[in-house]
């Protein structure tokens with residue numbers, strides 16, 4: 001395996017993450033990427049952090065379900081790797097079954113938790129009372145369906161084909177426009193590798209103390225600087241009950257003067273401002 005061209009992704013083959021990894025490889029000019037399959041987004045981060053691979057791909061945000069919390073928590077609490085780029089993938093789930101099974105054979109429906117959540121209406125309408133099973137990825141559910149007539153999977157039609165399952169319903173997600181944004185993760189030395197005309201910046205803000213107006217103060221700094229926020233999410237700091245921090249995504253780069261001004265002001269007032277990266281948006 002060549003470190004230079006290595007990209008870790010959530011496996012097995014046929015995940016949406018796999019599709020995103022191939023798109024990032026094309027943007028990086030890597031014709032023949034060394035793709036490394038991981039069992040979770042945590043494992044993707046570990047591979048980048050310990051130098052097993054140069055790049056990793058993780059889910060960042062879904063249009064129906066919002067931010068991918070496992071990814072945000074890694075950026076806030078575990079990794080010092082950064083976001084190098086973002087890629088948005090159209091997510092069109094199918095229902096996949098064992099090639100010889102009938103619909104009446106299905107006893108459980110497996111998928112990544114996001115896949116199950118994105119098809120709630122379809123499941124309520126067609127599989128009321130059938131249990132769901134969370135597995136590591138959508139492609140993993142295709143692999144299970146191919147090997148077990150009692151299990152159906154929710155996955156990319158490509159995954160069904162790759163793993164030998166039969167597609168019995170297409171585009172079953174609750175919203176036809178379902179999309180997931182993936183992040184290319186890497187080390188700071190590669191931060192300038194991909195460039196674009198439009199940038200986004202992702203960061204975590206940790207308060208010194210929980211007090212009235214803390215969130216308003218944060219929002220005011222961005223408003224004074226004329227910065228548009230594209231995502232705001234509060235998450236537990238994991239220290240004690242009721243202790244929260246904020247994730248923010250904004251239009252612009254940390255090298256823009258207005259973003260720098262807002263972040264400098266926030267650094268004076270907050271315990272920590274952790275920037276996960278400024279990256280081009282395609």
Ligand SMILES: O=C(O)C(=O)C[C@]1(C(=O)O)C=C[C@@H](O)C=C1
Nearest residue numbers: 015016017059112114137138180
């Ligand atoms: O399981 C996959 O195929 C993934 O790439 C993961 C993931 C996610 O993390 O949200 C990606 C896209 C879909 O939203 C469902 C699952």
